Amino acid sequence: MALLKRLAEHDRDVLPFTLDGQPxxxxxxxxxxxxxxxxxxxLRGSDFSAEPRAGFCLMGACQDCWVKLGDGRRVRACATLLEAGQCVSREPGRTL
Structure with a gap:
């Protein structure tokens, strides 16, 4: 189930991307x-456990929203705009 729900504003262009190998x-x-x-x-698992995380500061100042792109770069999800065709992988976190 999605954490966020769109309540309004559906008139922007739709961009396809891949999330964890799924369209x-x-x-x-x-x-x-x-x-x-x-x-x-x-968004990802914690670096200290596999507990789910959804971002923290939402302005690029913390380290809580890292995701990996298809080209191998790790980027902050809160400060990176979606582009059509991007491949995004969530990191599961570390199990101790």
Missing amino acids: ATGLQGDTLLTAVLTRVDS
């Missing part, structure tokens, strides 16, 4: 954080 869509102007959390219930 997904977001809207033009979405950050990766928004695009991911309108599809699933967490």
Whole structure:
């Protein structure tokens, strides 16, 4: 189940992307954080445990929203805009 729900504003262009190998869509102007959390219930697992995380500061100052792109880069989901065709992988976190 998605953590975020769109209540209004559905008139932006739809952008297809891949999330953990599965097709997904977001809207033009979405950050990766928004695009991911309108599809699933967490952004990634914690670096200290596998507990689900959904971002913390939402402005690029913390380290809580890292995701991996298809080209191998790790980016902050809250500060990176969604692009059509992006491949986004959530990190499961570390199990201790």
